[in-house]
Amino acid sequence: VxxxxxxxxxxxGEIAARIIRTCRALGIETVLATSAADRDSMxxxxxxxxxxxxxxxxxxxxxxxxTIVHAALGxxxxxxxxxxxxxxxxxGLARLCEEQGVTFIGPTAAQxxxxxxxxxxxxxxxxxxxxxxxxxxxxxxxxxxxxAEQIGPPFLVKAxxxxxxxxxxxxxxxxxxxxxLELASSEAGAAFGDARVYLERYVTRGRHxxxxxxxxxxxxxxxxxxxxxxxxxxxxxxxxxxxxPGLTGEFRGRILEAGVRFARRLDYRGAGTVEFLVDxxxxxxxxxxxxxxxxxxxxxxxxxxGVDLVAEQIAIAAGAGLRLQQEDIRPRGAAxxxxxxxxxxxxxxxxxxxxxxxVSWPSGPDIRVDTHxxxxxxxxxxxxxxxxxxxxxxxxxxxxxxxxREAVAATRIAGVATNxxxxxxxxxxxxxxxxxxxxxxxxxxxxxxxxxx
Amino acid sequence: VTLTAKDVAEITRLLEESSFDELYLExxxxxxxxxxxxxxxxxxxxxxxxxxxxxxxxxxxxxxAAPSVTPPAARPAERAVAASDADIHDVAAPLLGTxxxxxxxxxxxxxxxGSQVEEETIIGIIEVMKLMNTVRAGVRGRVTEIxxxxxxxxxxxxxxxxxxxTG
Numbered sequence: 001v002x003x004x005x006x007x008x009x010x011x012x013g014e015i016a017a018r019i020i021r022t023c024r025a026l027g028i029e030t031v032l033a034t035s036a037a038d039r040d041s042m043x044x045x046x047x048x049x050x051x052x053x054x055x056x057x058x059x060x061x062x063x064x065x066x067t068i069v070h071a072a073l074g075x076x077x078x079x080x081x082x083x084x085x086x087x088x089x090x091x092g093l094a095r096l097c098e099e100q101g102v103t104f105i106g107p108t109a110a111q112x113x114x115x116x117x118x119x120x121x122x123x124x125x126x127x128x129x130x131x132x133x134x135x136x137x138x139x140x141x142x143x144x145x146x147x148a149e150q151i152g153p154p155f156l157v158k159a160x161x162x163x164x165x166x167x168x169x170x171x172x173x174x175x176x177x178x179x180x181l182e183l184a185s186s187e188a189g190a191a192f193g194d195a196r197v198y199l200e201r202y203v204t205r206g207r208h209x210x211x212x213x214x215x216x217x218x219x220x221x222x223x224x225x226x227x228x229x230x231x232x233x234x235x236x237x238x239x240x241x242x243x244x245p246g247l248t249g250e251f252r253g254r255i256l257e258a259g260v261r262f263a264r265r266l267d268y269r270g271a272g273t274v275e276f277l278v279d280x281x282x283x284x285x286x287x288x289x290x291x292x293x294x295x296x297x298x299x300x301x302x303x304x305x306g307v308d309l310v311a312e313q314i315a316i317a318a319g320a321g322l323r324l325q326q327e328d329i330r331p332r333g334a335a336x337x338x339x340x341x342x343x344x345x346x347x348x349x350x351x352x353x354x355x356x357x358x359v360s361w362p363s364g365p366d367i368r369v370d371t372h373x374x375x376x377x378x379x380x381x382x383x384x385x386x387x388x389x390x391x392x393x394x395x396x397x398x399x400x401x402x403x404x405r406e407a408v409a410a411t412r413i414a415g416v417a418t419n420x421x422x423x424x425x426x427x428x429x430x431x432x433x434x435x436x437x438x439x440x441x442x443x444x445x446x447x448x449x450x451x452x453x
Numbered sequence: 454v455t456l457t458a459k460d461v462a463e464i465t466r467l468l469e470e471s472s473f474d475e476l477y478l479e480x481x482x483x484x485x486x487x488x489x490x491x492x493x494x495x496x497x498x499x500x501x502x503x504x505x506x507x508x509x510x511x512x513x514x515x516x517x518a519a520p521s522v523t524p525p526a527a528r529p530a531e532r533a534v535a536a537s538d539a540d541i542h543d544v545a546a547p548l549l550g551t552x553x554x555x556x557x558x559x560x561x562x563x564x565x566x567g568s569q570v571e572e573e574t575i576i577g578i579i580e581v582m583k584l585m586n587t588v589r590a591g592v593r594g595r596v597t598e599i600x601x602x603x604x605x606x607x608x609x610x611x612x613x614x615x616x617x618x619t620g
């Protein structure tokens with residue numbers, strides 16, 4: 001196993017800055033692969049070196065597997081950190097790295113493939129004795145109706161190749177199912193190049209709870225607690241926290257165990273997240289999918305466990321194995337994160353790219369801000385609108401929430417519209433303060449109440 | 454009252470940080486009007502004071518204002534720069550990869566300093582993971598300088614060589 005002295009970071013934005021910070025602490029050199037639009041970004045200044053990989057459009061730069069690996073070889077980097085998004089869960093990058101002798105900081109190509117295919121992942125979950133949403137693959141209208149009769153309405157038709165809310169259709173009545181399936185299948189074929197669909201029970205009131213895991217790639221897996229990411233708008237997470245509020249110790253233990261079982265079944269290597277849907281009405285949980293990468297919301301886990309997840313990713317990739325035992329993970333207090341996006345809540349959360357003329361981020365002993373934005377930074381229109389993550393930690397949820405409210409109130413951003421007003425509103429909302437909201441919370445909050453309440 | 458280039462730069466910065474699109478300032482004998490680059494139907498902003506103009510403040514005044522669009526006030530200066538360099542064309546790497554000056558090791562290079570090139574003339578190869586991409590001059594003229602070294606990683610947009618268009 002070769003030592004990692006120089007890492008090529010194949011990403012941008014706050015996660016690039018985040019990875020650089022840990023590399024610096026570890027004495028590892030960083031080379032940031034940037035598009036032409038990000039040459040003058042904050043991460044580009046923070047990195048030891050940058051290498052321009054292509055024009056602004058992601059398809060011509062951040063998504064070019066061969067270019068990324070060639071760049072890593074060309075600059076003498078022993079490893080590639082893919083961050084999240086972009087190529088992080090593309091088996092092609094992991095495979096080319098394996099072929100070229102470059103260390104991919106993440107799982108194996110085979111593991112990425114296993115969790116990337118929803119039906120395959122579902123089969124792995126069942127094999128690992130992890131509960132899945134009642135349902136299954138359907139290849140004919142007759143099979144769909146038979147299955148639907150067992151499940152009971154409402155139903156959800158999902159594209160095998162979809163994700164992040166794309167390729168999903170709710171069907172309320174059995175009669176509508178054959179037509180909806182046909183439509184979903186042809187849409188999925190056009191959108192994802194994969195016409196396969198499957199049928200699930202639609203969970204009317206669900207919470208999104210996910211388990212952070214670390215695996216050594218040889219069958220040993222530990223968890224670092226769970227995160228609740230139920231504050232979502234159109235399947236985009238906006239606020240995340242740990243621990244998940246309102247779970248009994250017994251329920252929490254079961255969901256954590258299920259996450260570990262799933263990752264262990266794959267001999268998972270590196271950091272990953274097993275996502276579950278908690279069915280509030282049935283007091284049950286079901287496997288949704290596994291994300292084979294570091295996640296946007298990882299800092300809340302770091303805040304309560306004190307573990308640097310990026311450092312553990314690098315250690316595992318370098319062959320040091322799992323340096324932590326399950327007993328070493330002793331979460332302390334609660335942490336909440338909000339994602340500050342350049343999106344205008346007054347205009348239906350439309351992206352608001354541009355130049356940030358002035359910014360003042362909050363600070364304090366229990367406040368962490370992960371960002372790539374300073375005064376004068378540009379938010380190019382080519383990429384996502386995430387500007388920063390503000391994370392507050394406290395001895396309990398109420399304290400963390402209060403600190404986060406203060407931190408959000410203290411944040412000043414001029415030049416672009418942001419969703420800060422939305423965050424202030426959620427953090428002050430009685431239902432959110434009480435905890436354990438379901439994924440319908442944001443939609444209800446944003447829907448103007450009619451006269452009947 | 455006179456305005457130095459620094460004053461104008463400072464005023465421009467204040468405008469930029471404000472929520473206004475336009476600023477019109479009149480001091481005895483000095484008239485300064487500034488407009489954001491993004492503001493629509495804007496006549497060219499002008500720094501109407503001879504001492505300021507002579508001090509070469511126009512580029513300083515316009516440089517920080519919304520660099521994503523070309524501020525009209527910056528144009529005269531850019532034209533001046535462009536005029537002197539109009540003859541020289543930088544041939545940039547169209548992609549990241551390893552640059553090769555010759556079709557194979559030991560073969561003569563595609564071009565040397567002094568070579569005449571047409572738009573379609575191949576000037577080198579950029580290899581990405583064993584895939585060879587030919588690079589063409591894209592301009593007609595004479596090679597005056599070769600900056601990229603053989604067998605070395607070039608970045609996207611990096612200048613490979615320079616061509617004089619008048620020969």
